Amino acid sequence: MNLDPRTFAISDRIKNIKKIYAVTGFKGGVGKSTAACLLALALSAKGVKTGLLDLDFSGSSCHVILGVTPGMKSLFPSEIQGLTPPEVAGIKFMSLAYFTQNRAAHLRGEDVTNSIIELLAVTNWGNLDALILDMPPGISDAALDIMRLMPKAEMIAVVTSSILSQNLAVKALEFCKNSGVKTLGIIHNFTRGGCETGEIFAEFKCLAKLPYDKNFEASIGDIEALKRTDVYAAVQPAFENLL
Amino acid sequence: MNLDPRTFAISDRIKNIKKIYAVTGFKGGVGKSTAACLLALALSAKGVKTGLLDLDFSGSSCHVILGVTPGMKSLFPSEIQGLTPPEVAGIKFMSLAYFTQNRAAHLRGEDVTNSIIELLAVTNWGNLDALILDMPPGISDAALDIMRLMPKAEMIAVVTSSILSQNLAVKALEFCKNSGVKTLGIIHNFTRGGCETGEIFAEFKCLAKLPYDKNFEASIGDIEALKRTDVYAAVQPAFENLL
Amino acid sequence: MHEWALSDSVARAAAAVKKEKGLKTVSAVTVVLGEVQDIAPEVFKENFDELKKSHKGLEKTELKIETERAAFDCNNCGAHFNFDRSKLPHETAEDIHFMPETLRFYITCPKCKSQDFKISAGRGVYIKEIEGEK
Amino acid sequence: MHEWALSDSVARAAAAVKKEKGLKTVSAVTVVLGEVQDIAPEVFKENFDELKKSHKGLEKTELKIETERAAFDCNNCGAHFNFDRSKLPHETAEDIHFMPETLRFYITCPKCKSQDFKISAGRGVYIKEIEGEK
Ligand SMILES: Nc1ncnc2c1ncn2[C@@H]1O[C@H](COP(=O)(O)OP(=O)(O)O)[C@@H](O)[C@H]1O
Ligand SMILES: Nc1ncnc2c1ncn2[C@@H]1O[C@H](COP(=O)(O)OP(=O)(O)O)[C@@H](O)[C@H]1O
Ligand SMILES: [Mg+2]
Ligand SMILES: [Mg+2]
Ligand SMILES: [Mg+2]
Ligand SMILES: [Mg+2]
Ligand code: NI
Ligand code: NI
Ligand SMILES: [Zn+2]
Ligand SMILES: [Zn+2]
Numbered sequence: 001m002n003l004d005p006r007t008f009a010i011s012d013r014i015k016n017i018k019k020i021y022a023v024t025g026f027k028g029g030v031g032k033s034t035a036a037c038l039l040a041l042a043l044s045a046k047g048v049k050t051g052l053l054d055l056d057f058s059g060s061s062c063h064v065i066l067g068v069t070p071g072m073k074s075l076f077p078s079e080i081q082g083l084t085p086p087e088v089a090g091i092k093f094m095s096l097a098y099f100t101q102n103r104a105a106h107l108r109g110e111d112v113t114n115s116i117i118e119l120l121a122v123t124n125w126g127n128l129d130a131l132i133l134d135m136p137p138g139i140s141d142a143a144l145d146i147m148r149l150m151p152k153a154e155m156i157a158v159v160t161s162s163i164l165s166q167n168l169a170v171k172a173l174e175f176c177k178n179s180g181v182k183t184l185g186i187i188h189n190f191t192r193g194g195c196e197t198g199e200i201f202a203e204f205k206c207l208a209k210l211p212y213d214k215n216f217e218a219s220i221g222d223i224e225a226l227k228r229t230d231v232y233a234a235v236q237p238a239f240e241n242l243l
Numbered sequence: 244m245n246l247d248p249r250t251f252a253i254s255d256r257i258k259n260i261k262k263i264y265a266v267t268g269f270k271g272g273v274g275k276s277t278a279a280c281l282l283a284l285a286l287s288a289k290g291v292k293t294g295l296l297d298l299d300f301s302g303s304s305c306h307v308i309l310g311v312t313p314g315m316k317s318l319f320p321s322e323i324q325g326l327t328p329p330e331v332a333g334i335k336f337m338s339l340a341y342f343t344q345n346r347a348a349h350l351r352g353e354d355v356t357n358s359i360i361e362l363l364a365v366t367n368w369g370n371l372d373a374l375i376l377d378m379p380p381g382i383s384d385a386a387l388d389i390m391r392l393m394p395k396a397e398m399i400a401v402v403t404s405s406i407l408s409q410n411l412a413v414k415a416l417e418f419c420k421n422s423g424v425k426t427l428g429i430i431h432n433f434t435r436g437g438c439e440t441g442e443i444f445a446e447f448k449c450l451a452k453l454p455y456d457k458n459f460e461a462s463i464g465d466i467e468a469l470k471r472t473d474v475y476a477a478v479q480p481a482f483e484n485l486l
Numbered sequence: 487m488h489e490w491a492l493s494d495s496v497a498r499a500a501a502a503v504k505k506e507k508g509l510k511t512v513s514a515v516t517v518v519l520g521e522v523q524d525i526a527p528e529v530f531k532e533n534f535d536e537l538k539k540s541h542k543g544l545e546k547t548e549l550k551i552e553t554e555r556a557a558f559d560c561n562n563c564g565a566h567f568n569f570d571r572s573k574l575p576h577e578t579a580e581d582i583h584f585m586p587e588t589l590r591f592y593i594t595c596p597k598c599k600s601q602d603f604k605i606s607a608g609r610g611v612y613i614k615e616i617e618g619e620k
Numbered sequence: 621m622h623e624w625a626l627s628d629s630v631a632r633a634a635a636a637v638k639k640e641k642g643l644k645t646v647s648a649v650t651v652v653l654g655e656v657q658d659i660a661p662e663v664f665k666e667n668f669d670e671l672k673k674s675h676k677g678l679e680k681t682e683l684k685i686e687t688e689r690a691a692f693d694c695n696n697c698g699a700h701f702n703f704d705r706s707k708l709p710h711e712t713a714e715d716i717h718f719m720p721e722t723l724r725f726y727i728t729c730p731k732c733k734s735q736d737f738k739i740s741a742g743r744g745v746y747i748k749e750i751e752g753e754k
Binding site for chain 3: 001002003004005006007008009012013072079081082083096098099100101103104105106107108110111114115118119121122124
């Protein structure tokens with residue numbers, strides 16, 4: 001026998017989380033981390049008990065967007081029945097970045113799976129209304145593992161107007177559907193006007209349209225500044241369909 | 244004994260390729276596929292014998308950018324001592340997309356490794372002056388496999404002005420250096436003026452600065468239109484350091 | 487302690503196997519603790535002995551603990567190698583204790599210096615045997 | 621034929637093993653062809669018998685071919701299953717012949733319908749044995 005005990009604990013660890021949203025988009029650079037962080041900030045600001053888990057190990061961005069320095073001497077989970085994530089603006093925030101000392105995470109798929117299982121088995125989220133997952137691009141180990149280990153997670157797909165983004169998202173959402181995974185809806189990023197997703201996403205709800213905001217970059221790392229951006233304001237309509 | 248014969252053929256398959264460039268950037272959406280395709284088009288237009296290999300299996304974009312429809316009934320490799328890639332604008336173009344019938348490629352790391360080994364073992368590139376690799380984001384299986392299977396590949400890192408892109412690229416290039424992989428230089432994408440990479444990349448050559456071009460998207464899929472874009476024009480200075 | 491969560495997962499796994507196999511009680515569980523994660527056996531056992539009380543049929547389960555030396559296979563040159571955990575700086579050792587995969591950010595293949603290797607033994611916690619009565 | 625490249629890799633692997641083990645000649649190579657990739661044994665052998673002539677010490681190597689049934693393990697529910705290659709549409713069958721991993725775009729776990737499974741046997745080509753004289 002060679003039995004991995006960790007997966008037996010996962011359903012218990014997430015049993016007091018009401019909703020889990022996987023912010024994906026399949027393509028890189030479409031604004032997944034941006035949307036995930038702003039959604040989490042907005043939920044938390046409304047008093048919703050919110051968690052944020054950065055699962056893009058080789059592209060961890062959430063700590064940079066939120067302006068925190070993960071590490072034992074700065075911000076670190078506490079050892080209470082596993083690892084309890086520290087709070088950032090009221091958000092319980094978990095990331096592999098706590099443990100990487102700011103090094104590049106060169107992980108093969110098997111490592112990604114092992115790290116996800118470890119994080120899910122030891123993280124003590126407590127009661128949450130919503131847990132936001134910031135997903136890596138692609139349908140790789142991370143996406144497949146979340147589908148099997150957190151079957152109640154719903155997808156929020158971030159897409160842009162680019163044919164490159166939309167092509168991939170359509171195929172990937174088809175894959176999710178065939179796998180029995182629910183897609184809550186689409187967030188359209190970098191818009192310059194009306195809802196440009198068009199026909200191709202007709203079967204999905206448009207949760208929010210985020211304008212391209214040339215001042216956004218300067219707000220990265222400063223939560224108060226982020227909350228004053230047009231992008232943050234544009235995230236709000238998404239709530240109607242959350243929770 | 245359980246010996247994989249395929250890796251024994253790889254050095255032979257690439258022995259008549261003078262230079263291999265892995266267009267990376269570690270972050271998604273920074274313009275890796277754009278830079279890879281435009282570089283390949285520009286090289287080929289100058290009469291350089293060029294190959295292009297799309298290694299971003301779950302985000303295959305090169306065929307969309309080049310405007311070709313991969314598939315047995317449209318564009319497909321020919322079975323000559325392995326698989327000889329068809330030519331697109333003079334570029335020998337290889338992609339997993341020939342074999343996926345436009346479905347989402349949900350591959351775990353082990354599958355990515357197997358597919359890369361298969362492609363490298365059976366692709367008959369013939370004589371090439373330059374082979375451009377379009378890499379997926381992250382330092383995942385694909386990047387690690389290219390480092391070990393094609394040790395002569397040199398990195399071209401595409402970065403943007405965003406701290407999110409630059410943070411990752413700096414760490415990843417450090418990793419490459421420690422792994423003995425040569426970095427040819429940086430391509431700065433989405434610039435809006437001078438070279439904005441700054442101090443942080445001081446040790447690397449700036450190969451080209453690609454402006455943000457709002458008309459670029461409309462040129463995707465049309466090679467002649469791509470060649471009239473500002474981005475294509477801006478790629479040209481990169482040659483000084485190639486070949 | 488963070489160990490609590492892993493001990494808890496072992497108790498839950500044993501309870502699940504008990505149910506699946508139709509056992510009445512689990513007499514013993516053998517776990518293997520790997521050198522990479524370096525879980526303290528005493529702490530692990532202490533937690534388990536507390537946690538088992540809340541699982542029916544596990545109240546008297548004996549936890550047997552074995553340890554496993556870490557072993558690595560280089561993906562680049564094929565070399566097999568080990569490491570000396572005691573030489574890691576404190577903070578690094580702690581990071582690896584929480585997330586064993588981070589080990590690969592700190593050690594390299596002694597033969598070819600590659601940072602791309604497989605942890606072939608001694609990663610974390612696994613269950614080697616579950617004994618029980620029907 | 622695309623098979624040529626795989627036969628060639630077997631010849632090169634055998635030549636490399638011969639050198640590494642200090643063999644004078646390789647008397648036989650046993651390869652296993654998996655059901656997923658579905659390489660035609662005759663074509664494979666024909667290519668090999670031509671290719672071996674250009675490797676010193678392999679001129680008389682006998683190629684022994686075995687075949688292996690495909691087997692899959694579901695990553696979602698743990699089910700083990702097989703498939704019926706003859707039921708694949710022609711074009712799909714060809715794609716899988718070239719790139720075995722694409723198989724997973726077309727079949728699902730019969731128990732839970734998951735598209736996430738491991739190919740545990742019968743993927744492609746591997747060498748089972750290399751026999752030779754010193
Ligand atoms: N609506 C927006 N306006 C301006 N910049 C944005 C917007 N959304 C994202 N960005 C920027 O675009 C880049 C990619 O966003 P990111 O959230 O990191 O994407 P992903 O997580 O999908 O890779 C980042 O530099 C980010 O700051
Ligand atoms: N210089 C540029 N000007 C305008 N659009 C660009 C430019 N470079 C890339 N793009 C667009 O940005 C998006 C991301 O580029 P892409 O090459 O797909 O990135 P990656 O391969 O790194 O994921 C695409 O929609 C592409 O068309
Ligand atoms: Mg991101
Ligand atoms: Mg992230
Ligand atoms: Mg790309
Ligand atoms: Mg691509
Ligand atoms: Ni501990
Ligand atoms: Ni064939
Ligand atoms: Zn090595
Ligand atoms: Zn199944």
